[in-house]
Amino acid sequence: MSTYAQKKGFGATVWDYLTTVDHKKIAVLYLIAGGFFFVVGGLEAMFIRIQLAVPNSDFVSAGLYNQILTMHGTTMIFLAAMPLLFGFMNAIMPLQIGARDVAFPFINALGFWLFFFGGVFLNLSWFLGGAPDAGWTSYASLSLASEGHGIDFYLLGLQISGAGTLMGGINFLVTIINMRAPGMTYMRMPLFTWTTFVASALILFAFPPLTVGIFLLMFDRLFGSNFFVTAAGGNTIIWEHLFWIFGHPEVYILVLPAFGIFSEIIPVFSRKRLFGYSSMVFATVLIGFLGFMVWAHHMFTVGLGPIANAIFAVATMAIAVPTGIKIFNWLFTMWGGSIKFTTPMHYAVAFIPSFLMGGVTGVMLASAAADYQYHDTYFVVAHFHYVIVGGVVFAILAGTTFYWPKMFGTMLNETLGKITFWLFFIGFHLTFFIQHFLGLWGMPRRIFTFLEGQGLETGNFVSTVGAFFMAAATVVLVINIIITTVKNERVGNDPWGDGRTLEWAIPSPPPFYNFKQLPLVRGLDPLWIEKMEGKKGMTPAEPLGDIHMPNASFIPFVISFGLFVAAFGAMYRLDYGWGLPVLIIGLAITFGSMFLRSVKDDHGFHIHKEELIDEDDNKGVKA
Amino acid sequence: MENNQTNTGNATVDIAYRRKKNAEEMRHQVITFTLMIFLTIVAFVAVGAGMSGWFTVPFILLLAAVQVAFQLYYFMHMSHKGHEAPALFLYSGLLVGLITILAFVTIVWW
Numbered sequence: 001m002s003t004y005a006q007k008k009g010f011g012a013t014v015w016d017y018l019t020t021v022d023h024k025k026i027a028v029l030y031l032i033a034g035g036f037f038f039v040v041g042g043l044e045a046m047f048i049r050i051q052l053a054v055p056n057s058d059f060v061s062a063g064l065y066n067q068i069l070t071m072h073g074t075t076m077i078f079l080a081a082m083p084l085l086f087g088f089m090n091a092i093m094p095l096q097i098g099a100r101d102v103a104f105p106f107i108n109a110l111g112f113w114l115f116f117f118g119g120v121f122l123n124l125s126w127f128l129g130g131a132p133d134a135g136w137t138s139y140a141s142l143s144l145a146s147e148g149h150g151i152d153f154y155l156l157g158l159q160i161s162g163a164g165t166l167m168g169g170i171n172f173l174v175t176i177i178n179m180r181a182p183g184m185t186y187m188r189m190p191l192f193t194w195t196t197f198v199a200s201a202l203i204l205f206a207f208p209p210l211t212v213g214i215f216l217l218m219f220d221r222l223f224g225s226n227f228f229v230t231a232a233g234g235n236t237i238i239w240e241h242l243f244w245i246f247g248h249p250e251v252y253i254l255v256l257p258a259f260g261i262f263s264e265i266i267p268v269f270s271r272k273r274l275f276g277y278s279s280m281v282f283a284t285v286l287i288g289f290l291g292f293m294v295w296a297h298h299m300f301t302v303g304l305g306p307i308a309n310a311i312f313a314v315a316t317m318a319i320a321v322p323t324g325i326k327i328f329n330w331l332f333t334m335w336g337g338s339i340k341f342t343t344p345m346h347y348a349v350a351f352i353p354s355f356l357m358g359g360v361t362g363v364m365l366a367s368a369a370a371d372y373q374y375h376d377t378y379f380v381v382a383h384f385h386y387v388i389v390g391g392v393v394f395a396i397l398a399g400t401t402f403y404w405p406k407m408f409g410t411m412l413n414e415t416l417g418k419i420t421f422w423l424f425f426i427g428f429h430l431t432f433f434i435q436h437f438l439g440l441w442g443m444p445r446r447i448f449t450f451l452e453g454q455g456l457e458t459g460n461f462v463s464t465v466g467a468f469f470m471a472a473a474t475v476v477l478v479i480n481i482i483i484t485t486v487k488n489e490r491v492g493n494d495p496w497g498d499g500r501t502l503e504w505a506i507p508s509p510p511p512f513y514n515f516k517q518l519p520l521v522r523g524l525d526p527l528w529i530e531k532m533e534g535k536k537g538m539t540p541a542e543p544l545g546d547i548h549m550p551n552a553s554f555i556p557f558v559i560s561f562g563l564f565v566a567a568f569g570a571m572y573r574l575d576y577g578w579g580l581p582v583l584i585i586g587l588a589i590t591f592g593s594m595f596l597r598s599v600k601d602d603h604g605f606h607i608h609k610e611e612l613i614d615e616d617d618n619k620g621v622k623a
Numbered sequence: 624m625e626n627n628q629t630n631t632g633n634a635t636v637d638i639a640y641r642r643k644k645n646a647e648e649m650r651h652q653v654i655t656f657t658l659m660i661f662l663t664i665v666a667f668v669a670v671g672a673g674m675s676g677w678f679t680v681p682f683i684l685l686l687a688a689v690q691v692a693f694q695l696y697y698f699m700h701m702s703h704k705g706h707e708a709p710a711l712f713l714y715s716g717l718l719v720g721l722i723t724i725l726a727f728v729t730i731v732w733w
Binding site: 173177201204205209235237238241245289292293296304305308 | 716729
């Protein structure tokens with residue numbers, strides 16, 4: 001946990017995490033919350049697969065199935081994959097650029113708590129009259145017809161957690177632009193930092209359309225406006241555009257950091273510098289750029305006309321080019337390298353063909369004419385699970401194993417890690433490969449059951465068996481984490497032995513100020529350069545001096561809690577008399593605490609250099 | 624500011640250089656300010672003259688774009704060193720926004 005080797009009570013630890021502004025602790029919070037929602041979304045996936053295991057199943061009812069399906073997608077994208085990646089970005093990116101924290105530690109904490117309360121609000125719908133049931137895309141024609149408060153939970157929950165994500169993205173951008181260590185030029189930044197940068201830029205531009213769309217839909221549902229109500233002159237297609245202008249970049253927001261994680265793992269375990277670094281950077285930026293020009297490929301069957309469809313089809317296929325550059329660069333990095341097949345490397349090697357298959361079906365789907373056949377079938381389901389599980393989830397699992405020692409100072413068990421990998425890898429392909437064919441055989445997506453004798457029984461049963469393999473893999477991972485934490489065998493700076501970037505030059509876990517002296521960066525893979533010249537660590541770029549640190553604060557939690565309360569008020573305003581007062585009270589809490597933050601000067605504190613020297617003497621290790 | 628960071632080691636030269644730079648900047652700002660007032664008057668005249676809306680609306684929008692550029696480059700110092708990142712993000716945002724508007728205008732509404 002922290003570097004002061006003092007025992008803290010449970011209550012003190014909880015309070016520490018509730019008020020922390022330290023990027024490493026916020027990373028842990030993101031990982032815990034994201035991991036929790038990952039399990040929730042995984043359970044929902046299991047219910048889906050159990051329901052579809054046999055024809056005419058009545059494991060869940062049709063209405064409940066719609067809710068489970070909607071919440072599976074929404075939870076996995078917004079509350080599991082993004083926060084888990086944010087966890088890694090928070091934990092690793094500042095270390096990789098040689099910074100002592102992110103640019104705005106307070107906003108970092110605020111971003112986390114907003115995400116957390118938004119996610120909790122969304123999931124409370126299960127206990128308060130039913131979850132949203134219009135799919136994760138929540139198309140307006142469906143969601144406006146949905147009864148009860150499910151969709152309102154979706155709208156308000158995503159609005160709150162989306163604000164948190166947007167803050168996080170801006171924070172990362174400012175950090176990377178302003179807080180790089182001396183010598184860390186843009187073209188010396190590790191690929192994970194680069195992908196964090198581009199993904200954050202995508203967040204900056206993609207989340208506002210979502211915010212606007214959600215606001216319009218919220219006005220339609222809660223305040224009687226008619227933006228998407230066709231009967232009153234609105235246009236339901238506008239929601240689809242707004243959603244996908246956000247939704248398509250969102251896919252790259254997820255997959256670019258995943259690319260980044262693999263671009264770190266592959267050079268370390270091939271013990272060779274990343275092949276074609278500058279083309280990797282170029283490809284990352286190009287993917288981010290093209291990601292905004294392709295959203296209408298989700299809407300080919302809406303009837304945009306042949307010209308619009310053709311433009312978006314060609315733009316979509318163009319993305320295959322930079323992605324192909326990346327695939328070849330990873331292969332060439334491994335080529336001729338002295339490869340160590342550790343658990344993270346297993347994921348990296350498996351990721352390349354798995355993700356490639358998702359990419360190939362992506363190009364198939366991009367041909368607008370053919371898409372009329374694939375649209376809304378299980379072919380699409382198979383495609384995006386190959387991209388998101390084969391790309392993002394593999395990266396999250398690989399990153400968990402790879403960065404676990406850096407974050408917690410102890411190594412996950414390699415044998416159990418490899419068991420997790422094989423179970424997950426086999427289960428993943430078993431579940432989703434057959435779904436391509438189910439789709440081509442005519443199984444529509446989002447149906448809650450199917451009839452006997454249509455040739456869909458075997459495929460669906462195989463798919464369900466695969467899902468259980470993935471569940472078993474997750475259980476093994478949890479066991480691994482528990483065993484590792486209980487054993488608690490501490491490791492040194494560079495536990496994998498071949499670390500190349502700055503994060504491996506400091507203790508695991510790093511002290512709360514990260515770098516005693518900011519390191520001097522002399523090229524790409526700075527630690528590797530020093531190692532090759534026979535040095536033990538980085539050369540400092542500054543004399544030992546006082547370090548300015550921010551104070552912990554409980555205000556981010558309170559601001560987010562206020563919005564959480566206000567969301568209930570906004571939702572129940574029309575049903576109950578207490579709705580409006582609760583809305584006002586919630587907003588008062590939020591704005592009151594923001595006001596308090598503005599008027600109260602908080603200058604942080606200094607760690608004096610004498611204390612830093614003392615620590616040196618005690619440990620005999622130089623950071 | 625950014626343009627004052629020259630350091631030749633010779634204080635007199637530095638001050639002379641800075642004074643020259645500042646005077647130049649001031650002249651630009653005054654010229655731009657006059658132009659902006661002139662463009663504003665032109666915009667009002669265009670509306671007041673009672674010409675067809677198909678001319679007036681695009682014309683005023685063009686004037687607005689010029690005004691924004693003046694504002695950014697002459698008053699908010701975007702031409703100076705150290706503003707590359709804000710400029711990059713400004714233009715990327717503009718691009719994304721314009722593509723969205725273009726798409727809505729062409730395939731949703733017309």
